[in-house]
Amino acid sequence: MTRRISARALAPMLPPPSDRGPAYRELADHLRLLVLDGRVPLGVALPGERELAAALGLSRTTVTGAYRLLREEGCLTGRQGARSTTALPGGTGTSTPGPEAPDGVLDLAYAALPAAPQAVHAAYAAALQDLPAHLPSHGYSPAGVDVLRGAVAGKYTARGLPTTPEQILVTSGAQHALHLVLRLVTAAGDRVVVDHPSYPHALDAVREARCRPVPVALGSTGWDVEGFRAALRQAAPTMAYVIPDFHNPTGRCMTGAERAEIVRAARESRTTLVVDETLVDLHLDGPSGPPTGAHHPDVISIGSTSKSYWAGLRIGWIRATPGTITRLAAARPSVDMGSPIVEQLATAALLRDPDVLPARREQLRAQRAALVALLGEHLPGWRFEVPPGGLSLWAELPEPVSSALAALAPRYGLRLAAGPRFGVDGAFERFLRLPFTLPVPDLERAVSGLARADAALGSTPLDAVSPTAAAQLA
Structure with a gap:
């Protein structure tokens, strides 16, 4: 059954019209953007022309022209007079938008570095050398290969948070890690406190888990600790998700005092605190200090190689108590059976390289x-x-x-x-x-x-x- 979005839900997502060119083209531009950046998913039926025109206070001719232009571009499927469904140009309308910008277009929509080619190539070469030792096994590793779990644990220990390999679960990136944690600790209808602004795909993951994001605005210079505490008290969330290390998108870094207060607030409200550390290695004016998890063992930390090394590796991890890791590993087979062995071995080699x-x-x-x-x-x-x-x-x-x-x-x-x-x-x-x-x-x-x-x-x-x-x- 095709999903639909109502005019009432779509209208607040569209800016008011301006006098900057034809109204139908401006509306088409905004609708296209909503689809391309994921705010309106693919395969969703848009409101009828008359319904959307009434909700936006525009003429039906304007909406008809916008829909026609989007159909000509391949951004909508369906005929005029019927519900039009969101799609991608040249696609089937059911796939996810790709990260590649068209040729000649500079892509500022993604904040990610290209690979360090020599280092990544050398890491894969080392992985292939190590691969024969793993071939006699079946290749499934819900918790990850030992060498990588040990390397990640060593990183935490070096940062001031003693960690054993049993406290690490290797995932297929940080986004996968967040999905696994959400599946473990939340249920449909639960509230999840988030920084505001926050990482878009984290907000997507919260909604995909059928949870409700509860935003807490950042303060004028740092985190609004009292606002965070009030949200935990008033919303009674199951989980809180924060990005304390070079926050995406603001780049801010949480102070030690702010970390301690946020951990204390989560403990007092019995809220599972999840911290995203995918950017922790990219300190440009000095390291961020001890990890947030150093303030209490129940903090769940998420990390990844995507920002610091290369997103193409698709390797991330979760750090938590051994009991939580055991439960995550037991629940994981309903999602996938483990991360690719070669990529795990290559990541372990990269983590050993002091120059990257x-x-x-x-x-x-x-x-x-x-x-x-x-x-x-x-x-x-x-x-x-x-x-x-x-x-x-x-x-x-x-x-x-x-x-x-x-x-x-x-x-x-x-x-x-x-x-x-x-x-x-x-x-x-x-x-x-x-x-x-x-x-x-x-x-x-x-x-x-x-x-x-x-x-x-x-x-x-x-x-x-x-x-x-x-x-x-x-």
């Missing part, structure tokens, strides 16, 4: 400095904190035009993730995540394109745009 992470950090420092300078030159009205680590800036725009900017960006050679992708109920239209994961020449092109798109929206006056970008806009 320092080189990655040096690369990111240079690219962060370049992006900060470029924004100051081309978009001086955009405000942001320079993060002490991570992969991105969280920029505040002069006007709430994030979705409009993301919808317009492909015309200027860019792919963006709009601010509301990182929030609940349409928040963060004044914000945009800007990764500094591209090489400096690409960052120069990207910021020039951003300035041109922003000027085209009217958010930044043309005379405030740098001469280079203004000339390209003309």
